Amino acid sequence: MSTEECSNCKNDAKLICDCKNVYLCEQCIGNHLMQNFAFKHRPQRIVDYFANTQRHTIELKSRTEIKAAIHSKLSNEVLELEEFRKISLQKISEMLQFTEKQLLETVEKLMNMVSDECENAQREIRNAIALLRLPEMQHNPVLSMFDFCKSPDDVRDLNIIYKNLDLEYPNMHETIHNAVNFCLQITTSPVIPAQPVKGQKNIRRDRSEPDIRRSSSNNLNLRSIISLNDEVTELEKSSTSIGSIGSIFSSKTFKPIKTSPLISRYKTQRSITPSKPKLFENIEMELKTPKQETNSTEKNINSPVQKNISLLFPYITYFFPTTNRFTIYNVIEANFKTIILPNKMFLEHSAWSLCEGGRIIQTCGFDTRPRSDVFVFKFSTESAEKCSSTNYKRCKHAQVSLGNYVYVIGGFNKIALKSVERLNLLNFKWRKVGGLNVGRVFPTACAHNGKLYVAGGEDERSIECFNTLTKKFAMLPCVLERPFRNCMFSYDDKILILQGSARYEWDGKSSSMVKTGNVEEKSWQTMGDHYVISDEIYFISEKMLFRYDLIDHRITLVKAF
Structure with a gap:
């Protein structure tokens, strides 16, 4: 029961008119509507009026809170994207340095192997030349190749060294492109977290994993994807190769006296490839907490190192x-x-x-x-x-x-x-x-x-x-x-x-x-x-x-x- 008084008769008011928020009883409402034609009248029960007002207030407050939460959420997403950008660039730079180091090491090993094989062959030939200066012919694998030569023409026609170098230039652009998987997309389909079953823990998804529940039909044009190829990289398929250097001394009629282990060594090294790290596996989004500086000589200097900081x-x-x-x-x-x-x-x-x-x-x-x-x-x-x-x-x-x-x-x-x-x-x-x-x-x-x-x-x-x-x-x-x-x-x-x-x-x-x-x-x-x-x-x-x-x-x- 309302305790408001009617503005005319001072009795208990049951109605309210929103023209001027006038409180009226049921007897005075008619006179009020007939006397004031300049205003739009909409009388309603006082109980209903306050109920509607309270509901609108709650809805307005709820919308304000949702807007504030959306603003906070989007601001956090901007900060996380900036952090993600920095970490992604750092990871790609580290991958480039790792790849360049591996290439330099591989090229240096190949050059050293080729240089060693050539020096070994030169040493064998120089030894044979030195033995020719002796009065009597000495036994030597190189000189024995000429035992069946009857004339200087036979000597000139004899193939002493077989030399060959085959190079295949790798497509590094395609190799590095296929080694990186980057996906960043904004969708209009809301992702509502699944409600956990009663008695079961709610497992939080990793941000780095793609959400398969998102609808691809509603994706905005803000999608940038670099394809991933988890198979053998192109570098392993088209790496620089050296072939057919195995027979250092050979001829058409004689068996080779020395077989170089260069091919087998090189193939073994090519087959041993470093395992590819999982993409963004060690990315941490949390901010680093400051640590106090202390002087201590008791802790071992070989303490565990934080991941994803450096190779050092x-x-x-x-x-x-x-x-x-x-x-x-x-x-x-x-x-x-x-x-x-x-x-x-x-x-x-x-x-x-x-x-x-x-x-x-x-x-x-x-x-x-x-x-x-x-x-x-x-x-x-x-x-x-x-x-x-x-x-x-x-x-x-x-x-x-x-x-x-x-x-x-x-x-x-x-x-x-x-x-x-x-x-x-x-x-x-x-x-x-x-x-x-x-x-x-x-x-x-x-x-x-x-x-x-x-x-x-x-x-x-x-x-x-x-x-x-x-x-x-x-x-x-x-x-x-x-x-x-x-x-x-x-x-x-x-x-x-x-x-x-x-x-x-x-x-x-x-x-x-x-x-x-x-x-x-x-x-x-x-x-x-x-x-x-x-x-x-x-x-x-x-x-x-x-x-x-x-x-x-x-x-x-x-x-x-």
Whole structure:
């Protein structure tokens, strides 16, 4: 029962007219409708009026909440797409580096095998030539082929060596294209999560798996798919092949005296192909939680490494000059471990790299004069390994690890050096590879997209690029703002450069770099390798460990050595 009063007779009102929200009783409603013709009247029961008003209020509130939820959902999707884009580009870049490394290793093995077989054949022939100088004919497999020759013409007609090389150029474009499966689509069909059966857990789907419940007929024109071929890659079918080199010495009438194992070895190596990683298997969408920095020497430096970070261990290393100790910082666990080696002294102005296989390579340095010492530390045994010295004595140089090689670049020995040499981690042999166009003291170098970039120096502002296939350095049109020491890091598809108080970004191809902001004024100088994890870069400069935030562009001091 309503407690409102009628606006005319003051009795209990049962009705309400929406012309002016006037409360009326059943006796006064007629007079109200006849007196006020200027308004549109729609009388209704007070109970119904308040019920409808309450329902509309609830519906309006519900629509507002749904709109807010949709806005939040779409905003989160935008952020996740941006994260997915970055991770996808990183994975494709890692696949390219992995493929290039495999190609370089395969080509080098093939070239070494061909070179070895040719040298063996030459050695056999030279031995036969040496035996011809003796007074009497000696028994020799090569010379025995001429036993049935009766005249010089028979000798000239005899086929001594069978030589053949067949090459099939692989279609790398199709191979790489078929090795990547990328699917991104927006559908208008709503995907309603299935209601779990009572007593059964609701299993959440993985975002990386395609949803087969989506209707393909309602797909928008925002679909981009690269086909996947999970069968044997085209590279395995059309790889460079060497055939018919097996018979080194042969003739039409005599059996070959030597059969090369080249074909069998090569076929064996071709059949052993690395297993293809599942697409986006290790992609993590969660944000990295910050970790506190602690000093600890109790934890093993061989702690488990986060997946999908790098082929290298997540360590930053610093060698204390003129001492027998060095420290290792675990980026994942945020702790330090100090290693002390008896009867060893590390030199000033040396360089070091963290290499694949869990090794640290430290080279050269200064001890009253430049040295050629090489120190190798293996994480698995926590011990030093033997290694030959560099071909050139140097200090104040740059060093970069790329694949199975360690490159030592430039430096100083009475003059600024142009020489570049690399260490093969498979046989631990040094070999000269190319040379800089200009000598550089305290240069900075980094590996980016399978190439080496060398920048600056104390008296240089130019930048050079080293092609690992042609083994040649080329000067680039892009130059630093001034000739000075700097730090250079590779991340995603960009190169970050810190020099003085400025921060630059460069794609490695443009003729100029972009200044993206300012940093604290320092004499930035890269010491050892940097390490990129999530949105942070860890690096050492001026005997201090820094952390660079790629989002806030803020540099934080982690520890001063």
